[in-house]
Amino acid sequence: MAKKPLNVGLIGYGFMGRTHSNAYRKVNHFFDLEYQPVLKVICGLVDAEARAFAAKWGYESHATDWHAVIDRKDIDLVDICVPNNRHAEIAIAAAKAGKMILCEKPLALNAAQGRKMVEAVEKAGVPNLVSFNYRRVPAVTLAKNLIDEGRLGKIFHYRANFLQDWTISADVPQGGMATWRLDIKAAGSGVTGDLLAHCIDTALWQNGPITDVNALTETFIKERKNVETGKVEPVGIDDACTFFCRFKNGSIGNFESTRYARGHKALYTFEINGENASIRWDLHDLHRLQWFDHKDESKLRGWRSIHVTDAGGDHPYMNHWWVPGLQIGYAESFVHQLADFLGAVAAGKPPSPSFREALETQKVCDAVLKSGKSGRWVKV
Amino acid sequence: MAKKPLNVGLIGYGFMGRTHSNAYRKVNHFFDLEYQPVLKVICGLVDAEARAFAAKWGYESHATDWHAVIDRKDIDLVDICVPNNRHAEIAIAAAKAGKMILCEKPLALNAAQGRKMVEAVEKAGVPNLVSFNYRRVPAVTLAKNLIDEGRLGKIFHYRANFLQDWTISADVPQGGMATWRLDIKAAGSGVTGDLLAHCIDTALWQNGPITDVNALTETFIKERKNVETGKVEPVGIDDACTFFCRFKNGSIGNFESTRYARGHKALYTFEINGENASIRWDLHDLHRLQWFDHKDESKLRGWRSIHVTDAGGDHPYMNHWWVPGLQIGYAESFVHQLADFLGAVAAGKPPSPSFREALETQKVCDAVLKSGKSGRWVKV
Amino acid sequence: MAKKPLNVGLIGYGFMGRTHSNAYRKVNHFFDLEYQPVLKVICGLVDAEARAFAAKWGYESHATDWHAVIDRKDIDLVDICVPNNRHAEIAIAAAKAGKMILCEKPLALNAAQGRKMVEAVEKAGVPNLVSFNYRRVPAVTLAKNLIDEGRLGKIFHYRANFLQDWTISADVPQGGMATWRLDIKAAGSGVTGDLLAHCIDTALWQNGPITDVNALTETFIKERKNVETGKVEPVGIDDACTFFCRFKNGSIGNFESTRYARGHKALYTFEINGENASIRWDLHDLHRLQWFDHKDESKLRGWRSIHVTDAGGDHPYMNHWWVPGLQIGYAESFVHQLADFLGAVAAGKPPSPSFREALETQKVCDAVLKSGKSGRWVKV
């Protein structure tokens, strides 16, 4: 059966531009889909770099002005992989132009922006998705399935961390293409929008709404050189953020993120404690899920380390890959996300997480940042 | 060389009475000490049980009234292993009688009580120690030594959890000898005084004073049968407590404790992230210390799992036990504590952690509970 | 710079055909290479399946007779991914036709066949490589580098296992496209050629020649249905094989493989014990290397779990992928292998492991199987 082409315009050739390009290239080798992405154009700030990226990944053309991408009639999908402060304008323009939209997380700089983006895509009626890719790590999807099956019973605790250590040195600058995540203007926040947004998205998906938060935010290094201005400037982002919260279902959450946890590179972990069972996962061994089931026979109870690689069985997504025991990596989560997105489009169903769902995460982020400043509980 | 006898009166024959008795019995088999504890009397509520305990552990006599223990001229050391609400009166009376005092944690029901206890022992000038035994797990002591050697550099984060799951069932009662820890009158608080007190003691010892705290406390099961009254009564304790805080040294703390974390029995964990190195430890594998050193050669950096059993080397306390590779258990931490206590007494030095040190932990607990009620930051 | 096309004819569209196709598709997205593989033709037994495979992976054409692939003048590289009993004839024909050759492991059914293959490729002077892909898992390459740097000192022990559990059921048949690995005629042996060949290749590469072996082989299930004949027939392969051996460098080896180790899917592990340091690795967490260095400070000695994902540092291959902390998977080892192969071809250097190197592994396999039958030590 011939595939339907789906023409892609990708805006942003950084780290995320690469993960998305890899997914476009691979998805049809592993999934049977109605659509075949066609890489029409890559758009980025520096012409030579955009050209080189196009050559490397096989984009048919390149551009430096994102308006040109949106103006093209032959583009079906606009994929937004630029710093957070550009998401809103591009997404709203793309929606107006009737494009499908895939947008990197977090949705926006703040919920106010996010609301406008949601309005735009819903008014336009275009398929839209925010790239909270960790939902599509097979172990994480399996965790979600177990929760949905009711196996945990009443939930008491949700615990998530996202720990890194790459900004400990005062010599790391802010701003520019490599370090925009440290620049409050480009990023909107520090670890809250970059890392906790992932944790919050997963938590809302798995455990339902968060109603109230109470946060502590800290900026350990107060000034850094800005690579754009060349000057030492105050650091506006949160280097670290920890918050506790209440979920609507009565459970308690504890979240922490930092870029000052020596020894941890990308240690996203979550744990959920239910009446009957508990689940743990961490990104450093993303192919494993830890599972404790109180219904197991007493003397044999223990945390199971499930190697989520059962290619012939019922581990999510894994029947598309190799054979049992052989692990996949980080990048495959984007392939799964794309396969699900394309599948939803083909089926005429809304992809998930949509802009609207991502807005809920944004609201929690806003509340966390507000609480960090006020030192008080904040309602979401 | 003949040992000096040190006559012990132990009050309380529960779980802690057993761990302390075991330590008295064993300490001179493994440590060369000037003092030899002599088990003179065990005191407890039920005569038959006290008698049986005396027979089992070799106490020369038994009693049911603790005043009788303190009144005995031949008792050198009063060891308090009863519920928290009895600590103050016994300790103050023992101090007045000029006894050395070893008291189980937490020091008291609250800091107000604690202050009186500190006054009493300091006025009496008697050696005193509160049994925060986890300081004496060799891996924990090693962690402290590494910090004191300055190996971690500036500290950014302190993270500690104490997770249990034994009160999830609504059928667990409150009150009585087996479940006094759920009775607000006997325990003073729930997980805060029972479990977080350990975490806080270790944290203050390793990382210095905590200045401000912000807490969330929760009681999941609102009513339980009281085994003393036979009636279903409101539960006054905190089932779960999580707080973040600021340390005087500029680092941030995140603490959580609960008795509703399915799958964890006594999972006390801590992690410290410094500029140069990080440390992790957990009670479920208490003989191991996790160590990450950024000064290691780049391509060989990784978390080391140090099996703290080097009997012939420089692992704390381990030269007193077996041969390398052979682990000791939980109970040995009490043996170490006693050896250190007796060594300090022999040397005329104050044992540690003293009542005064334990009062600092009590103040943090009080602040945490206050914050849990008010929903606001509280200064310690 | 424009890439030079390198035209590929792939023979075999099974599991390995997929891993190789994935590598051809991806390699230039992640590595800067002079050559660009062009997928000219896929060849396999069943026309419809070959056609579908071509469509899925983007091969320009398909075929069912491998001779047709070799006869094509426009094919530069013949890639052999068929059962072991077909390697020799195809490889020899390809060599005669002057094609570069990439051949799946093991090299051949036995060393006698292997010698002819070596002669053929060396006479033809064509680049040749046998796909012992695990050499290119970054953690395994790192281990090799550490050994080559002399960090382990004198080696005492080499220990390797490859444990699976997929043939425990007597209902698993032999023969056919899915289960040819259980058919002695197609596979030549059981776990020895399939799994131990990997272990032996890595061992020879890391630790030098094996001089003598002593083996035990076992076939637990004596008869299985043959899906080609439809009859129950004797099983000719080794279900399990364990052997010990002597290496030329004076160290001792212990190897074991089985498909009857319940709970292990693809647990390839190795451990090397040297005078100064030891190394461990396992395929179920392939992104980690375990390292123990006796030169570490005494009290801090411990096994390091190195997360081999330092994208900005000196972990082999990892600078081609994502950011620190984000793991890659099994399939990437084939991408690395291909990048190295193409790099060697471009540089005019012989790729490794060559047919000649793979012949050494074959000789050890032959000796192991011979010893398994005779019950005696066999010289390699």
Add this chain to the structure above:
Amino acid sequence: MAKKPLNVGLIGYGFMGRTHSNAYRKVNHFFDLEYQPVLKVICGLVDAEARAFAAKWGYESHATDWHAVIDRKDIDLVDICVPNNRHAEIAIAAAKAGKMILCEKPLALNAAQGRKMVEAVEKAGVPNLVSFNYRRVPAVTLAKNLIDEGRLGKIFHYRANFLQDWTISADVPQGGMATWRLDIKAAGSGVTGDLLAHCIDTALWQNGPITDVNALTETFIKERKNVETGKVEPVGIDDACTFFCRFKNGSIGNFESTRYARGHKALYTFEINGENASIRWDLHDLHRLQWFDHKDESKLRGWRSIHVTDAGGDHPYMNHWWVPGLQIGYAESFVHQLADFLGAVAAGKPPSPSFREALETQKVCDAVLKSGKSGRWVKV
């Protein structure tokens, strides 16, 4: 109820003398037993050391000639903790004198000696036990129970290692009280009798008789100084030994032991692979058992890490210790052994493992050493 005294004469005040003394001292604090060991006499070579040991552990007297111990009418139990070459004469004399006997492992220098010892104790009809203490680690006992319950189904593989690293330096001497284990005359063999004897005992107990063995033995350092003669002398022991074997039940065994595995101090591990389930254990985390059950629901299958500390449940021995989650250590295995021994004596049942059972282990050791020399399969 008053305890019956059981008068103990301990011969040997080395490492094992300490572990046994600790058990005698503790056993009645944790187990309700009819007998109470009374420490009557410690016997050892050096008078001052025996005297000091008696003082430290509370023996009523000390001696330097073991005959004096056996001649004493008031001694009920002779406990043999001396080098292997003295076991036979002491045990046979003790049996003739009608003493109960507890003997350290291995039973003897060889099976010929062992047979005489078995004859002596059986003729005398005295309770006898060989101290294969690892059987009484709760996790190991639990493993045995699971096997006996038939949960594993048909067994395919048994795998055990005992890895140490304490003799890598050529400066470690042989002979004398501290290093008699390196002296062939005192020890009879190297790792085979010292370490593999433990592995073999557990294996026979769990998996039944071994019928045939094939071994490789190696002595890496050929000469060491003898501390008794002061001369450099050839080393007669096996530094390393690996063997494979066949069990009567059709399964295959693979065993390895060495004192040259850098990074491992006392890493005794075993793994058993059955049709339905597998078990793993290692001495470095002795309080955990790894369990994989194929009968678990497919998507939730994984290795369970069972923390064998359920004090309120059905984990072997653990109801005698603390509360769930709190681990015990190595030394407690001797307490359990003693409790079982005293319980058996009280019940008039034969303790286990008896001399006769230990003889079976000795036969396997003899066969292994013989095979190591001949390079051939040897029947046990």
